[in-house]
Amino acid sequence: MAATEPKGHGQHAGLWVFPDVTAMSRDVSEKTRSTPRPMLMALVATGILFILGIVGFVARAVGDGFDDISAWGYYLAVFSMVFMVTSGAPLAAVAFRFTKSHWRRPLSRVSELFAIVGILNFLMFIPLMFMLPSIGNPEAVGGVIEGGLAVRKTIWFEGPIGAPHAWNVVGVGGLVVTSLFILWLSAMPDMAESRHTATGFKRTLYNKLSGNWYGTKKQWNAQKAGLALLGAFYFMTLIFMHFTISSDYAQSLIPGWKDSIFPVIYTITSLHMGFGAVLVTLFILRRFGGYDGYIGKSTFWSGSKVMLGITLLWIYHLFAFFITFWYGRLEVEQNIIKYLITDTYAIIFVLNLAFSFALPFAVLIWNPVRRSDWGPALAGGLLIIGGIMFNIRIFVGSANAAPGSHIYDYLFEHVPSPVFPDVWDVFMVIGGLAAAAFVYMLATRLLPVLSLWEVKEGALYQKWGRLHRGEYLILGKPE
Amino acid sequence: MQEGTPLQARQINRELLVSILNSPKWFFGAVSICAIGVLIAMATAGFMINQGFGVTGLNRPVMWGFFITNFVFWIGISHAGVMLSAILRLSKAEWRRPATRAAEILTVFSLMTAMTMPLIHTGRPWRTVYWIYTLPFVPYDYARGIWPNIRTPLVWDPSAVYTYLTSSILFVVIALVPDFAVLRDRTTGISHRIYGMLAMGWQGNPRQWKLQIIAGVLLSALILPVFVSVHSIVSWDFGMAVSVKSWHSTIFAPYFVVGAVHSGVSAVAFVLIILRYIYSWQNYIRHEHIDALARLLIVVATGWFYFFVMEVIFGFYGREADEIAVRDYQFMISPWNIWMMIFVGVTYFAPVAIWLSKSARRNLWIMSLACILVNIGMWLERFLIIVPGLARKQLLTFDWYTYTPSAVEWIIIIGTFFLVTMLMLMIARVVPLIPLYDIKEGEILRTEIKVGRVTVPATFRED
Numbered sequence: 001m002a003a004t005e006p007k008g009h010g011q012h013a014g015l016w017v018f019p020d021v022t023a024m025s026r027d028v029s030e031k032t033r034s035t036p037r038p039m040l041m042a043l044v045a046t047g048i049l050f051i052l053g054i055v056g057f058v059a060r061a062v063g064d065g066f067d068d069i070s071a072w073g074y075y076l077a078v079f080s081m082v083f084m085v086t087s088g089a090p091l092a093a094v095a096f097r098f099t100k101s102h103w104r105r106p107l108s109r110v111s112e113l114f115a116i117v118g119i120l121n122f123l124m125f126i127p128l129m130f131m132l133p134s135i136g137n138p139e140a141v142g143g144v145i146e147g148g149l150a151v152r153k154t155i156w157f158e159g160p161i162g163a164p165h166a167w168n169v170v171g172v173g174g175l176v177v178t179s180l181f182i183l184w185l186s187a188m189p190d191m192a193e194s195r196h197t198a199t200g201f202k203r204t205l206y207n208k209l210s211g212n213w214y215g216t217k218k219q220w221n222a223q224k225a226g227l228a229l230l231g232a233f234y235f236m237t238l239i240f241m242h243f244t245i246s247s248d249y250a251q252s253l254i255p256g257w258k259d260s261i262f263p264v265i266y267t268i269t270s271l272h273m274g275f276g277a278v279l280v281t282l283f284i285l286r287r288f289g290g291y292d293g294y295i296g297k298s299t300f301w302s303g304s305k306v307m308l309g310i311t312l313l314w315i316y317h318l319f320a321f322f323i324t325f326w327y328g329r330l331e332v333e334q335n336i337i338k339y340l341i342t343d344t345y346a347i348i349f350v351l352n353l354a355f356s357f358a359l360p361f362a363v364l365i366w367n368p369v370r371r372s373d374w375g376p377a378l379a380g381g382l383l384i385i386g387g388i389m390f391n392i393r394i395f396v397g398s399a400n401a402a403p404g405s406h407i408y409d410y411l412f413e414h415v416p417s418p419v420f421p422d423v424w425d426v427f428m429v430i431g432g433l434a435a436a437a438f439v440y441m442l443a444t445r446l447l448p449v450l451s452l453w454e455v456k457e458g459a460l461y462q463k464w465g466r467l468h469r470g471e472y473l474i475l476g477k478p479e
Numbered sequence: 480m481q482e483g484t485p486l487q488a489r490q491i492n493r494e495l496l497v498s499i500l501n502s503p504k505w506f507f508g509a510v511s512i513c514a515i516g517v518l519i520a521m522a523t524a525g526f527m528i529n530q531g532f533g534v535t536g537l538n539r540p541v542m543w544g545f546f547i548t549n550f551v552f553w554i555g556i557s558h559a560g561v562m563l564s565a566i567l568r569l570s571k572a573e574w575r576r577p578a579t580r581a582a583e584i585l586t587v588f589s590l591m592t593a594m595t596m597p598l599i600h601t602g603r604p605w606r607t608v609y610w611i612y613t614l615p616f617v618p619y620d621y622a623r624g625i626w627p628n629i630r631t632p633l634v635w636d637p638s639a640v641y642t643y644l645t646s647s648i649l650f651v652v653i654a655l656v657p658d659f660a661v662l663r664d665r666t667t668g669i670s671h672r673i674y675g676m677l678a679m680g681w682q683g684n685p686r687q688w689k690l691q692i693i694a695g696v697l698l699s700a701l702i703l704p705v706f707v708s709v710h711s712i713v714s715w716d717f718g719m720a721v722s723v724k725s726w727h728s729t730i731f732a733p734y735f736v737v738g739a740v741h742s743g744v745s746a747v748a749f750v751l752i753i754l755r756y757i758y759s760w761q762n763y764i765r766h767e768h769i770d771a772l773a774r775l776l777i778v779v780a781t782g783w784f785y786f787f788v789m790e791v792i793f794g795f796y797g798r799e800a801d802e803i804a805v806r807d808y809q810f811m812i813s814p815w816n817i818w819m820m821i822f823v824g825v826t827y828f829a830p831v832a833i834w835l836s837k838s839a840r841r842n843l844w845i846m847s848l849a850c851i852l853v854n855i856g857m858w859l860e861r862f863l864i865i866v867p868g869l870a871r872k873q874l875l876t877f878d879w880y881t882y883t884p885s886a887v888e889w890i891i892i893i894g895t896f897f898l899v900t901m902l903m904l905m906i907a908r909v910v911p912l913i914p915l916y917d918i919k920e921g922e923i924l925r926t927e928i929k930v931g932r933v934t935v936p937a938t939f940r941e942d
Contacts, residue, residue, distance in 0.1 A: 153796055239785060260730035260793035264786075305570075316707060320732035328721045460930045467923070467939050476928045476937040 015371070016473055017296040021456045024294070028448045029194055031290060035445060038288070046438035053431010056424040061127075063424075069131040069253070073399035074425035076131075076249060077391040078432035079124045081273070083172075083245065084387055085436065086121045087238050088274020089114035090179045093186070094231035102475055103302040105458040106295040109451035110285070111278045112186055115179035116443040117436050122176045124432065129169055132248060135159045137408040148408040154252045155244065164248045171241045178234045185226050188213050189453040202446070242267045253398040254339070255409040256332035261321045268314045272356060273387035275310065276380030279303055281440075283377030285449060294450055297373055304376035307383070308364040315357045331411070338415045340397050345418055348393040356386030388433075482767045482936075486922050492661060495915055498758050498907045499662065505757075506904065513901030520894020524599050527887050532602050534887045541869045541882040546600040549892050551735075551861040553593035553899075554640065554713050556854075558736070559743025560586025560647060561706035564654075565699035573925070573938055574771040576917045577763045581754060582747045583651045584912065588902040590644045592895050594637070599891060632715040639705070639712045646702045653694050656681050657916040710735045717864065724802040725794055725809075725868045734786035741776070741783045741826070742857035748772045749850040750903070752843050754912055763913050766841040773840040773849075777831055780853075784827045801871075808867045815867055818859055826856025
């Protein structure tokens with residue numbers, strides 16, 4: 001079993017843990033093998049909701065078909081919610097591995113496992129491909145039309161072949177594949193270690209996926225370089241895909257909406273949701289999963305500071321958007337503000353603001369709360385709710401802003417009414433979120449939820465040392 | 480292994496106070512050259528004020544040119560101070576220690592220099608009193624709502640900049656108190672008395688240290704919103720103007736802030752290299768510090784490039800003829816397109832290519848070159864935002880020209896660089912440009928641990 005930090009180290013109390021690396025692999029493997037009753041119940045519950053989501057999807061498809069995106073606003077929103085989490089979460093492992101932060105070690109695998117949920121997300125994306133209206137206005141004859149645009153405003157301009165549909169599919173798929181590669185490369189040493197003790201399907205899987213890993217210096221160097229390269233590629237793909245999804249499925253569906261900061265806001269909200277989900281998962285593992293000996297509060301404390309920073313970035317970017325449109329007094333911009341912020345979706349916006357900024361900020365501003373495990377997890381939960389509100393506001397709004405051929409209008413002249421969810425929408429939203437949780441829980445049965453090699457490596461770099469009259473933590477910083 | 484040799488407190492005092500207690504031979508010559516440059520620029524500004532704007536290249540509709548470009552540039556440089564000092568202090572980055580003081584002081588001087596630009600640009604600087612005060616003898620009456628118009632970013636701007644200047648000075652002074660006490664104890668006569676006053680009774684007891692640390696952390700946290708607001712508001716000088724195509728962009732605020740950090744941190748890296756060379760501070764400004772700054776700059780530069788790409792793409796996205804015309808001007812028409820290529824090349828591609836190599840990051844000549852390139856590029860960036868937008872023929876514009884800066888503008892702009900250099904040299908004579916106590920603390924906290932057969936650098940963590 002792992003040892004928690006001994007008492008008597010003053011301000012360090014509970015922050016850092018000193019795992020027993022000799023017993024760690026066995027302990028974590030046992031935890032991965034067993035499925036405790038609460039988890040089983042959670043799997044059943046999310047599984048049932050997942051089925052309800054499928055029912056909602058089928059009912060919507062039978063009733064409305066895939067031609068008109070306005071019927072699919074809530075589905076689009078739930079796709080984006082899951083997309084934000086599954087794309088944002090692995091970035092936590094990638095980014096803090098780059099910065100060589102020791103506190104990230106327990107969260108690496110927790111965040112990388114969201115890559116498996118990405119497969120579900122990719123499947124959810126396929127129907128959306130058929131719903132997105134074409135760039136060219138079908139009513140335009142010879143490239144000319146009166147009172148509208150022959151080619152609507154998109155980031156693809158005159159439309160490279162297959163844009164936006166094919167490129168979006170390639171992009172979303174590429175993002176999922178890259179994150180899976182990162183997970184595979186990162187988990188390889190752990191799978192190699194477990195391949196002898198595992199049984200059945202897991203043994204076959206670990207044998208196949210860990211290849212010829214024996215932990216030679218060359219292999220470790222190759223793994224390190226591979227993770228760095230894949231991480232950089234993942235980051236660039238993520239930024240690009242957030243740009244395309246937020247533009248194609250939100251901005252370009254509202255005529256006249258030209259907002260260069262929106263892709264940035266979308267990415268920041270994704271970081272909110274992804275990192276929030278990671279912290280909530282870590283809290284559950286620490287409090288209820290028996291991982292308290294491996295996950296110290298330093299992970300929450302440092303993570304909370306990052307989250308506070310992201311929260312402030314979110315409000316700053318939102319304000320930069322708002323004040324530029326509000327001050328400009330252009331009719332189209334005023335109408336967009338009315339539609340997405342002050343009139344049509346005002347209530348959702350207020351909830352979005354509260355959960356994405358005000359409440360998490362009020363939680364994270366306090367140092368004692370940041371030093372706890374529940375505080376950052378609470379903030380993470382609030383940010384996930386905020387992200388859900390953001391996606392409903394933006395994507396339900398966008399899908400219903402300009403029905404039919406109005407999508408090719410030059411300006412946004414009328415502010416539409418809000419679209420409330422019907423029962424199928426509710427099923428799809430809840431089912432989509434439950435499906436993500438269901439797949440994630442299944443993934444934790446497949447691979448250890450803790451990156452064993454990283455936590456063990458971290459243990460080598462920390463020790464206690466005397467300085468003057470006190471005893472303090474010493475952290476090594478490898479090049 | 481840790482880089483550099485362990486340093487004793489006595490040695491730190493002796494070596495870091497060398498710029499104050501002993502004047503190198505070159506010092507007065509260098510200051511004199513800078514002073515001459517500043518005097519020439521002042522005389523030129525006086526000539527311009529006497530003769531009017533006809534002696535500049537400014538015209539209708541390009542009414543903002545070199546002066547406003549230079550204003551934005553120096554505001555940008557000022558963002559290094561808070562970026563390095565406050566953010567890295569809050570994040571407890573160990574490598575920040577030698578860089579903070581120079582960065583903070585550069586912030587103060589670049590802000591002061593920046594604020595001279597709008598004054599000169601008014602052409603009648605004394606009339607700026609109308610912007611600030613309502614005096615009985617001033618003919619404009621604020622109550623009539625004629626002037627100043629507080630609803631314009633042009634008035635928010637000085638408010639933000641002066642708030643930033645005030646808080647930056649406070650930030651520098653608070654951090655200087657322990658070092659003033661060291662100087663008080665090592666000087667005599669009038670210097671001793673002045674440093675004694677500035678040290679405010681500092682004895683270095685635990686309570687004073689605790690208060691100093693709390694003040695530093697609080698100021699770091701409080702100055703961050705000011706830091707962000709300053710360049711955001713500068714960007715809104717442009718972003719709020721719907722009539723100038725290419726300016727009305729929602730991304731301008733973060734784009735300007737990140738750009739400012741990019742140029743500011745590059746400038747600080749360059750200043751540190753110069754300080755290392757002229758004062759032989761090899762033990763303090765080590766290759767690892769410049770290396771860390773370069774790695775930080777890769778992230779900042781990439782963030783900046785992302786914002787730049789967004790700004791350009793959404794310029795085209797709107798498919799508005801007026802805006803496309805400006806973009807056409809920027810990207811297709813000579814000489815603007817050549818400047819644009821140079822700007823992107825020297826601001827992002829060349830320096831990042833350099834910084835990706837560890838050996839280049841640790842070569843001070845190459846690092847100096849990269850940092851200078853970034854700042855040339857960032858100056859060009861502001862120029863390419865301001866001038867093509869104004870120069871292009873637009874709706875309701877009855878007159879349009881391009882812009883060619885005159886010798887008057889060149890001299891004044893070059894003078895501002897002399898001014899900042901002169902101020903930095905002069906301040907180095909009275910305050911240590913590397914914080915003594917911060918270096919001493921770093922020396923106490925740094926240690927090593929053995930991992931297997933390897934010894935790795937390590938740090939004592941207070942939390």
